[in-house]
Amino acid sequence: MTIKKNISEYHQIPILDGVELLKAKSHTLDFPFHTHDTFNIALVLDTTFNVKLNGKFLKAPKGTLSITNPDEVHATPCDHDLGNSFFTYYISPEAIKGFNNGESVFFEDKTIYDQNIFNELYFLSLNFDKNNINFENRLTLALKSLVSNYALIKPITFNTSKLFQCFINETNFDSFSLDKTAIQFGINKFKFIRIFKQETGLTPNNFVLLKKIEQSKNMLKNGKPIFNIAIDCGFYDTSHFYKNFKRFTGVTPLCFQNALFIN
Secondary structure: OOOOOOOEEEEOOOOOOEEEEEEEEOOOOOOEEEEOOOOOEEEEOOEEEEEEOOOEEEOOOOOEEEEEEEOOEEEOOOOOOOEEEEEEEEEEHHHHHHHOOOOOOEEOOOEEOOOOHHHHHHHHHHHHOOOOHHHHHHHHHHHHHHHHHHOOOOOOOOOOHHHHHHHHHHHHHHHHOHHHHHOOOOOHHHHHHHHHHHHHHHEEEEEEEHHHHHHHHHHHHHHHHHHHHHHHOOOHHHHHHHEEEHHHHOHHHHHHHHHHHHO
């Protein structure tokens, strides 16, 4: 019997500044280098979960939590044969700060083994749509326990040089040209790619693509037609948009949009 692969569900719940949930089963598609503006707390359900982060290759076995902080550049290679199954909570930094008396936190340990917290988050992942389990309070208590036991109070910042920060803030990425941008910096494109990756953790093309994906998310949240979003965000067509959106998020634009209006 053939096992179905790359089965994903996306949900958004209007608690704690908007909790996002991703359930992935037998996921074989690699997530390229990217960032999130949220804490990612993934429950590893089977097959070792791999994360590339800060030049390291990290492994999270089944039954552990794999965590990335906001703005950390990371990639997630998946098992191309068996696939990876996991459930991820995307929690806003403001919500996490609320569990630490308003102070920013940082998870230095990316793989955490805590059977009690894992079991509670796993139970909630199976029952988030039930009205009789007190989901918000139980999730809050589990996250508070996670923060108090494993998070550092001192925030760690990610800085880029002023020159590149101005470039990031002022560039219109809809019309981005690698060759022209390198000329503006007075260097060849290969040196620009190396320096850009050194400063941001991403290649220019991946950075631009990630910007387009984030722009498309906002449009999807506003109910704009998917075909129009694809064109407005600079994708060749709807198919190109679908392919890249799923690469970075794990779900299709339609799945993402439907979840916003169903929940």
